[in-house]
Amino acid sequence: MTFYQECLGGTLRLTQLRDTPMKDMFPPEKHGRIINAYLKSEAIEISATDWMASPDFEPVLGNTFxxxxxxxxxxxxxxxxxxxxxxxxxxxxxxxxxxxxxxxxxxxxxxxxxxxxxxxxxx
The missing domain is CATH 3.30.720.110 (Signal recognition particle alu RNA binding heterodimer, srp9/1)
Structure with a gap:
């Protein structure tokens, strides 16, 4: 997301699992996951995540977004x-x-x- 911020400008806000009340529901190795990345400038708004609650989901190029x-x-x-x-x-x-x-x-x-x-x- 920092690359997109460099290209598009604006303010980037990252929320990690460890910074939410949900953290105790998941093992510590997942606490660094970004549950929401939010980039906002005068022209655009983008939200993204690397959060995958299901351990069975495997991201493959083309099945994401x-x-x-x-x-x-x-x-x-x-x-x-x-x-x-x-x-x-x-x-x-x-x-x-x-x-x-x-x-x-x-x-x-x-x-x-x-x-x-x-x-x-x-x-």
């Missing part, structure tokens, strides 16, 4: 798109481009997280 960024202009989206992409080559990259419904682009970042961008259609 994608993050969506919505903006108005191509330039506004392009600035964020390029920072998050971090210059990495990505075979699943779709540069920002015009679609019938508006501006669209996507990529997977250095952590394997899928980002989908959508902007207003040019009139």
């Amino acid at each position: 994608a993050l969506f960024v919505t903006g108005e202009t191509h330039d506004e989206l392009k600035t964020i798109f390029d920072k998050l992409r971090d210059g990495e080559h990505n075979s699943r990259l779709q540069e920002l481009h015009e679609m019938p419904f508006g501006i669209y682009g996507q990529f997977y970042d250095r952590y394997g997280i899928q980002w989908i961008f959508r902007g207003a259609r040019k009139e």
Whole structure:
């Protein structure tokens, strides 16, 4: 999340299991888990977690989530798109481009997280 904070700005708040009343319900090795990461700037809000209460759940790329960024202009989206992409080559990259419904682009970042961008259609 600190990488996303560097790209997007804003204030990052991390809540670990050890800082909640629930900590006594779980073994000490889980107390360092982030149950909520919250990033807020003037333009965006993102919440995330590495909390998996079920010991049977195994995260696999593709079964977790994608993050969506919505903006108005191509330039506004392009600035964020390029920072998050971090210059990495990505075979699943779709540069920002015009679609019938508006501006669209996507990529997977250095952590394997899928980002989908959508902007207003040019009139």
